[in-house]
Amino acid sequence: MQGTVDGFSYGLVTPVVAYLMACLGGALGLRCTTRSMLAVHSWRAGWLALGSAAIGSGIWTMHFIAMMGFTVKETPIHYDKTITFASLALGVVMVGLGVFIVGYRGATGVALFTGGTITGLGIATMHYLGMAGMRLNGVLRYNTLTVAASVVIAVVAATAAFWVAGRVRGFLWSVGASLVLGIGVTGMHYTGMAALSVHLHGAGNPAGESPAALLAPMMIGPLVFLCLAGVVVLFDPLMVMGRSGRIPAERKPGVPAHPEAARAGRSPLPRAGRRGSRSPQSR
Template sequence: MEATVNDFNYGAVTPVVAYLMACLGAALGLRCTTRSLRRGNESRKAGWLALGATAIGSGIWTMHFIAMIGFSIEDATLTYDTSRTLLSLLVAIVVVGIGVFIVGYRGATPVTLGVAGVTTGLGVAAMHYLGMSAIHVPGHLEYDAVTVALSVLIAVGAATAALWAAVSIHGLGASLGASLVMGLAVTGMHYTGMAAVGVHLDGTGGTSSSSTDLMMFLLAMLAGPVSVLVLAAVIVLFDPEMVLGDGEWNQPAAPASPHAPGAPAQRATHADPRVWP
């Protein structure tokens, strides 16, 4: 039996909140990656890149499962496999980390961006469909191949744009603007993928998938990644260099004036005409 699928069980609330979480993860990830590229920051580069990848991955995963709160199947009970749900979170963070570390250490050349963007985009798509495979229904899910392919292309494009922005856009305002675009692309990828879903039921599940138990499960799953995003936000907000503009980037240190207070005294030599005419 073909079931009726609804992606907006709570109206516009879930897509809007999902989009905002994707934007938050993208914004924090961009600022952390930006911080890793500052001159004299090599000792902490890996740490900032790892935090940025975790923020972006957590934001994408949080977006996905907030959006899934609004997903329902008429006359069917909807449950999730906990192990696969958590595995999808790990996949999201790891694949984003691969892309971020590639561009963080090798730069934003076309070849590097292509490799990192495709790798990360495929990983984001894998996270989405792995998360979907965690759904248990009294039947099975089917996917339209063309729509799935379109969602993967959107994921690759969004990932490539995100990685380019991470190493190319340094200003705070520009980073925030880029995060809004990235959030839209990632959320668009999710709902494109959901448009590919069809459900065939073997029988009736008896209750709606918007049950309290399902809601509590998804909220419990979201607690960890949301906490990570809050922690990343605190680190970003309390790091003063995060809000510096482009003019502070990659500027060589100005040579100390010989007359400045604290400057080392110059030793006279035979080549100094002031002492040895």
């Protein structure tokens, strides 16, 4: 028996809120990733870990806000808490691998491709593991091609977001990157849901708690964490000063930094070697 699936039982409310949550987590995570490129080595890992957890928590929260609007008319839906929280942990770990690769190797070439691919696969893995934690009087089946398309969307969006975040560190650019990531994550989710069909074991009792009542308590922890991460990002001194522009190339060992030369985009020269000075041979 085919179940009657409705992914928008609250209309546009759940898709819009889910998208905004994905953007929030992406914005915090990408700002932390960009901030790590300006940090001393000892602090870089901390910023990248915070960014990984922010992106992972934002994506996970986005998924289950969207799932609040998912219903199957003929049967109630429940969620296995162990698998549900395992999807959060796995998502954060896989996103973290991608973030650390980009954070330490830079958002170019092989590192960008590898980091974006692992992060995109982490987003997809979180989604489908979260779906595996859903319990109802039936079985979930997926269209293989549509599932593959959802994974590609997640990988492309993650790679594009890292590319933007790695090249520039201005606030507006970070917002743009987070919007791209939010579109990709939300698009991946609803593409994956379009691949889903529910085959019921038989007639059941549709009565039961609403998905919103079941899922809301589980999202309290990730939401509190995102708020705390937001406070850290907003009150970080370099963020407050609004430093923007392209990420500078890393200085070679043994070459002293020269702040004014870095701002001017050229290497420092002693005044004696500039215009108006003469070499000893020309005197």
